[in-house]
Amino acid sequence: MGTRRIPLPGVGTQYDLTTESGGHLSVVVHHDGRRFLGVYRADDPDACESVALDPEEATALAHLIDPTRLEGIDTDGLDLVTEHIPVGSRSPYAGRLxxxxxxxxxxxxxxxxxxxxxxxxxxxxxDFRLGLGDTLVAVGTREGVDALAAIIGGG
Known part of the structure; x- marks a missing residue:
């Protein structure tokens, strides 16, 4: 596996990943926070399919991929969970305390x-002000964390 970071003057930064099997992915992070995920074709390394991701989508994808994501806490038999809850564009709490x-x-x-x-x-x-794109780390019962996710998500 190989990774490299390429500064893109006036744009942002490109991060390239080449997998052990020869796959090639890129993430371009623009200065304004936009992100694009690029997947290159193995048979044509110049051909690239690009997907635009907003901050909420980028966070969700990162949480799906990240193997060190918080899955839970050893609580000696207590039914507690730890979850990441994004403050997305539909949240009534973005910009609020x-x-x-x-x-x-x-x-x-x-x-x-x-x-x-x-x-x-x-x-x-x-008194902490939440921002769009923040991710809350919550601990509680499954029911409590699910209820919190619904509240933060605007559901």
Whole structure:
């Protein structure tokens, strides 16, 4: 496997991945946050199928691929789970304070961290302002975390 990072002046950065089997993928990250996933054909390395991803879609794809994703916590028999919950374009809480969600009161689930594209905010307080594209790390029962995901998602 081989990876390389290529600066694209005025555009952003391209990340290339060549797999052990010879497959070739690229991710182009624009300065404005747009992302494009490119898949190159094995029979024609100049032919590329490109898919545009918005921040929410890029986060969802990363969580599907990432083998180190938080799956759960060993709680000695307690039924607790850990989930990543994206703050997407349909969320009524993008741009609002975390306290506005009343997450713990409404669901019993706790938001233990907020992941941003360039930073991690552990133990955010009620005055923490959520942003579009943030990912909440929530801990609670399956029912509580699912309820929190529905609230944050606008469901």
């Amino acid at each position: 975390l306290g506005d969600t009343r997450a713990r009161t409404r669901t019993g689930a706790s938001i233990v961290a907020v992941l941003r594209r360039t930073s991690v905010h552990p133990s955010p307080g009620p």
